[in-house]
Amino acid sequence: MSIPATDPCCDGQPGMLSVEQAVGQLLAQVQAITESERVELSTAAGRVLARDLASPIDVPGFDNSAMDGYALHSRDLDGARVTGLPVSQRITAGSVGTALQPGSAARIFTGAPLPEGADTVVMQELCRLEDDQVVIDAAAAPGTNIRPRGNDITAGSIVLAHGTRLRAAHLGLAASVGIGTLEVVRQPRVAVLATGDELVEPGRPLPPGRIYNSNRYQLQALLQAQGCEVIDLGGVADTFGATREALQQAAARADMVMTTGGVSVGEEDHVKAALEDIGELTLWRVRMKPGKPLAFGHIGDTPFMGLPGNPVSVFVTFLLFARPCLQTLQGCGESEPHRYPVRSGFNYQAKGRREYVRVRLEAEVAMKYPRQGSDVLSSVAWADGLVEIAEDTRVHTGDMVSFLPFSEWAR
């Protein structure tokens, strides 16, 4: 038996990367996907816009009424005194009126185009009808209750920037300028392999000493939430040859290859051996907890990321390291997840590494899941976010801490 390569990961040790350093190095090695495809608005949610979208039209396309009421010219209202004006026409949304004669008013509804010759709309609650005349008990300045043409958008202006992750309002906005299809970035294809001799698929009997494969399902859902198409390499036989062959084939058709488990300091692993044979691999120690060991490399031009084996570490390292890479792959201009100041409901001592504590906000106080081990996936399932605690920092109950809601990561 040979002595394993000991690589003491002492806390705070020089040579370890900070989270920011690791992310910076990762992003420098990932290229944005340049292929795009055109999709209908109804299937574009969650995709990333490939090109700036300019509006072909003004919005609104015409001066229109912001209220149900009466359109008229302000000079026909005599100060704040009651005025009677004949009602010459009725303009509903979607219809077009005729030019307004001086000294007359038009019944008008919200969104209907202002008739030529009118410069104001009086809301119906300030009006009453007497015979065929509208009696108005108010003054009105020019422009009141009118949405001017081009107020929201002028023709030719950029309404959605490339790199936008498309949400409901973006799709509504594209529709509002008449655009029915959008050019979006091709979805990244990520090949996934959860490694480990001990893994058994759920639904099957569990032999002694073995555990169920949870990372495969967790990672698949995490990738899909980031807009990726998953290539599941789950069925690879556990030999060097089969692993090497599967990784090489996956790299040829995937934008990224990702594994969980195995690829870490001092471990014997087919993925590691295969990668060293067909590509390159660097083992990183990141000054964080959970999730310290991280492997990065490439097979040909395809980036490779080896996440740790413990499921909590998979979750945290995915969000901190894989997500920015996947955003970059998609040319996505999304910013960092927001951190919010909240009150701590617990005491904590972070030692030489930055810690990510699984918490749930209860009455605006961050409550810690009691067991924070990196194997305790219940902590993530229970939590609704992470509290980030800097290296060598003591937190007391009642202190303000930095909260990262899980919902922020899925933006």
Add this chain to the structure above:
Amino acid sequence: MSIPATDPCCDGQPGMLSVEQAVGQLLAQVQAITESERVELSTAAGRVLARDLASPIDVPGFDNSAMDGYALHSRDLDGARVTGLPVSQRITAGSVGTALQPGSAARIFTGAPLPEGADTVVMQELCRLEDDQVVIDAAAAPGTNIRPRGNDITAGSIVLAHGTRLRAAHLGLAASVGIGTLEVVRQPRVAVLATGDELVEPGRPLPPGRIYNSNRYQLQALLQAQGCEVIDLGGVADTFGATREALQQAAARADMVMTTGGVSVGEEDHVKAALEDIGELTLWRVRMKPGKPLAFGHIGDTPFMGLPGNPVSVFVTFLLFARPCLQTLQGCGESEPHRYPVRSGFNYQAKGRREYVRVRLEAEVAMKYPRQGSDVLSSVAWADGLVEIAEDTRVHTGDMVSFLPFSEWAR
């Protein structure tokens, strides 16, 4: 011409509902869907768990090593002095060792089962091999670096509660206890109709006085993000008979019918007339901005919700009113979206209604979109959340305000 029913919605007027009152009344009229279906883990993300999930197994299923190192009995370590022990076996994750002879050690890897007779694991960084013996330069208390059986989960305990919206970690957790399929609530079917004579579908030419239909696409994406299946009634002819027929058929197969535009005070509208004919309809004035008018009713047993016509009002009323109904339909135990205290980057005066201002967080300060009109959908597309300002409240730059990230609503 008849005088329209004037219904003066003066700010702060008695008779208007608060947001909370309106939500309370809505939820009292929505019944949870009782049908469920069984799905594979790989398609369960975003669905709602229909029944409590109990673990059939302990997790971990056996005492195992938390480190790569050497398993031994603590009595064989002589205080903190260097000790040499013969290495009798090698236990990798997934394999099972034999009982440890007193005075010997086993090479062991992370996740591998602790052999009988061992009560501690010493991490490899504290060990060296000399001849066939492992030399250890440390003491070790019983239980060190051991994850005990059942530490995360005990057999029979509930690991996921019914009503849980399933995220990646929940799926990983189900897999980790050997569960490969989950019983989830049937997706709500929501029939949607965007009304208005003025609406033109994107991609077609825009006649004078008309506008493009944005609500159809926005609402579809909002509903899908809440886990709903959309029944698009977009193609209904704009007559009373066709609308009545379409609504009646939709109500028979949908869990909820939702419209935008039209169904509001004093407006003439086929949807309103049809609903009054085949169901019941109440018009509500909610003390909020944007989005004051809201219609609620039913067609037979199927709840009906009429959102306003302006796209910003659709967005805000959807999140405040439709989302809680859809959660209740799904039996979903999700709590209210969190609100976070942030600093305001703007001055604002809310009058008699609660206001929802579209903002973007920039360097942790909430910046207001300049145009806050309820027709300006750009404001929602630009923003990443809402600042909620109470009735009759003045906000100054630098004040702390309550921020609702859009990401929270999609949890």
